[in-house]
Amino acid sequence: xxxxxxxxxGRRRRWLDQAFxxxxxxxxxxxxxxxxxxxxxxxxxxxxxxxxxxxxxxxxGCKGLKLSEGMKVTIAGKASLLLLGVEDFYFGAVQxxxxxxxxxxxxxxxxxxxxxxxxxxxVGPRAILGESWSRGPVVLSWREIEAExxxxxxxxxxxxxxxxxxxxxxxxxxxxxxxxFEHALRKRWEExxxxxxxxHLGAVQRGQPTLLDPYGATNxxxxxxxxxxxxxxxxxxxxxxxxxxxAVLQDFYRIDLTRWIPSHVARQRQPASVSQGANEHSAGxxxxxxxxxxxxxxxxxxxxxxxQNADDYFTRAxxxxxxxxxxxxxxxxxxxxxxxxxxxxxxxxRALAWLELGEIDQAREDCQQxxxxxxxxxxxxxxxxxxxxxxGEFSAALNDLNRVLDHDNRDVKAYYFRGRARAALxxxxxxxxxxxxxxxxxxxxxxxxxxxxxxxxxxGHEKRARTDLAKAHHLNPEIDAETL
Ligand SMILES: [Zn+2]
Numbered sequence: 001x002x003x004x005x006x007x008x009x010g011r012r013r014r015w016l017d018q019a020f021x022x023x024x025x026x027x028x029x030x031x032x033x034x035x036x037x038x039x040x041x042x043x044x045x046x047x048x049x050x051x052x053x054x055x056x057x058x059x060x061g062c063k064g065l066k067l068s069e070g071m072k073v074t075i076a077g078k079a080s081l082l083l084l085g086v087e088d089f090y091f092g093a094v095q096x097x098x099x100x101x102x103x104x105x106x107x108x109x110x111x112x113x114x115x116x117x118x119x120x121x122x123v124g125p126r127a128i129l130g131e132s133w134s135r136g137p138v139v140l141s142w143r144e145i146e147a148e149x150x151x152x153x154x155x156x157x158x159x160x161x162x163x164x165x166x167x168x169x170x171x172x173x174x175x176x177x178x179x180x181f182e183h184a185l186r187k188r189w190e191e192x193x194x195x196x197x198x199x200h201l202g203a204v205q206r207g208q209p210t211l212l213d214p215y216g217a218t219n220x221x222x223x224x225x226x227x228x229x230x231x232x233x234x235x236x237x238x239x240x241x242x243x244x245x246x247a248v249l250q251d252f253y254r255i256d257l258t259r260w261i262p263s264h265v266a267r268q269r270q271p272a273s274v275s276q277g278a279n280e281h282s283a284g285x286x287x288x289x290x291x292x293x294x295x296x297x298x299x300x301x302x303x304x305x306x307x308q309n310a311d312d313y314f315t316r317a318x319x320x321x322x323x324x325x326x327x328x329x330x331x332x333x334x335x336x337x338x339x340x341x342x343x344x345x346x347x348x349x350r351a352l353a354w355l356e357l358g359e360i361d362q363a364r365e366d367c368q369q370x371x372x373x374x375x376x377x378x379x380x381x382x383x384x385x386x387x388x389x390x391x392g393e394f395s396a397a398l399n400d401l402n403r404v405l406d407h408d409n410r411d412v413k414a415y416y417f418r419g420r421a422r423a424a425l426x427x428x429x430x431x432x433x434x435x436x437x438x439x440x441x442x443x444x445x446x447x448x449x450x451x452x453x454x455x456x457x458x459x460g461h462e463k464r465a466r467t468d469l470a471k472a473h474h475l476n477p478e479i480d481a482e483t484l
Contacts, residue, residue, distance in 0.1 A: 003467075011440070012056075016052075020047045023069070024047075027070045028073065030149070032046070033151075042084055049079070049080035050073055050076040050080055053076035053080070054073060057095065058096040060096055060318065060322075062100045062318065063104075063315045071142060075145065075159055079091065079159050082163055082253065093135045094137060094163075096137035097138050098137055098318070098319060099142050100141050102143040102144075103128060104141065129141045132174070134173075137319075140158060144158050145158055145159060154272075155271040156213070157229045160232050160233075164224060168224055175220055176219070176221045177220070189252065192244045192245055193223065193245075195244075196227070197217075200216055211241050211242065212242075213229065213230075231249045231250075231253065235257040236258050309340075310336045313335040314349075317353070326357050327357065329349075333346050344377050345370075345379070347369045347380070348366065348367065348377060351366035351367045351370070355383070360387055371384065378403075378407050378411070381400045381403055382404045385397045385414070389417055389424070392424075397417065397418075398422065401414050401417050402418070416445070419432070419438065428456075428458040428459050429455075431452075435451055446472040447472070452468050453465045
């Protein structure tokens with residue numbers, strides 16, 4: 001067992017040792033209808049997955065949405081359905097889960113820049129319920145999840161849909177080619193999905209009713225995600241109408257819900273009629289980056305938020321930033337600041353984007369502005385601390401970071417930067433204490449491992465130094481283990 005696994009597992013064990021909150025249990029019972037039908041052991045597994053996902057993922061409420069614990073538990077609970085048959089896997093590639101209040105849009109420009117363009121004229125604004133980006137993040141509309149939880153979208157499960165894309169992505173590419181390592185099962189999936197996809201495509205093209213969402217005819221990736229929704233939402237009907245598809249998914253997910261869900265409950269969860277042709281839930285409402293370049297006629301709906309106020313730009317900027325598109329993020333943060341000059345957060349966040357682009361002076365100026373608006377803005381203080389560090393003003397950096405940590409002694413990034421400031425000020429032992437705090441929460445943080453290794457080296461702890469550097473190098477080969 002690697003030291004990271006040991007560390008991470010220790011942290012998870014501590015979480016799991018605590019009692020599962022009653023309020024969370026109420027949420028699972030209220031919003032995950034399958035939960036009460038499951039056997040005790042499987043319910044326990046869901047609670048375990050929920051505990052880890054709620055605690056370990058970065059949850060981002062977009063457009064000012066305040067994410068409650070209930071929302072996180074609902075989303076994690078639905079995603080956990082996909083994990084019931086596997087051990088110790090919690091969508092490791094998905095670090096962030098972004099939640100919009102309602103359906104949202106990508107502007108045409110962004111869509112084209114991001115995904116290479118359609119080559120067939122401009123793509124209209126797309127109403128999107130959810131997205132799953134390769135190697136994360138997952139983006140979801142809370143209004144849709146809430147409606148599904150209330151039973152207003154029978155047969156649908158947006159969270160299952162988007163997280164199924166993440167499973168598909170494990171072996172590279174969201175393409176319906178699943179990460180199955182057992183040869184016979186893999187072959188069966190290829191054959192059955194080929195046959196079922198062709199059949200589904202034909203039915204949708206002919207406008208015939210289908211049990212699976214017609215959106216599944218878009219491509220193989222969508223077919224798998226849509227089939228997964230039906231597998232978890234209408235297991236009995238899938239078993240009756242597509243027995244082979246049900247069987248192969250049952251072997252893939254290593255779970256059979258038809259055993260546990262009584263047929264009278266299943267009947268209550270059935271949509272009044274099966275999907276027919278392109279319906280209100282089909283293409284355009286939930287998309288993935290792979291869809292975005294496709295263009296074509298996409299439905300628009302009246303409640304679509306226009307990308308015109310500061311919040312809209314801010315939200316999109318955060319999405320850009322999380323996906324490493326710092327330049328686009330700077331653009332949108334700038335627009336957000338123009339529309340709302342008193343938004344300190346836009347200043348602070350733009351500073352981070354400037355840092356990504358290596359524009360250190362710009363970053364410092366933005367932090368300054370954010371701190372003028374609110375001198376106690378801890379995010380801005382932390383960012384300014386990191387900027388001062390880069391500019392060699394170590395005492396000033398230490399001062400900022402001390403203020404952050406005085407306010408919040410769990411701020412891991414502040415620990416990391418303060419460790420670097422202390423190391424630069426010739427205090428390697430104190431630096432190590434800070435890096436330890438950061439690494440206790442993020443054991444896979446290559447930069448923190450590198451810096452702690454260097455601090456150990458400064459103290460003459462060569463063995464520890466080499467261990468840290470080797471790990472840092474293993475996680476990020478650009479870090480040279482022979483640095484010392
Ligand atoms: Zn999809």
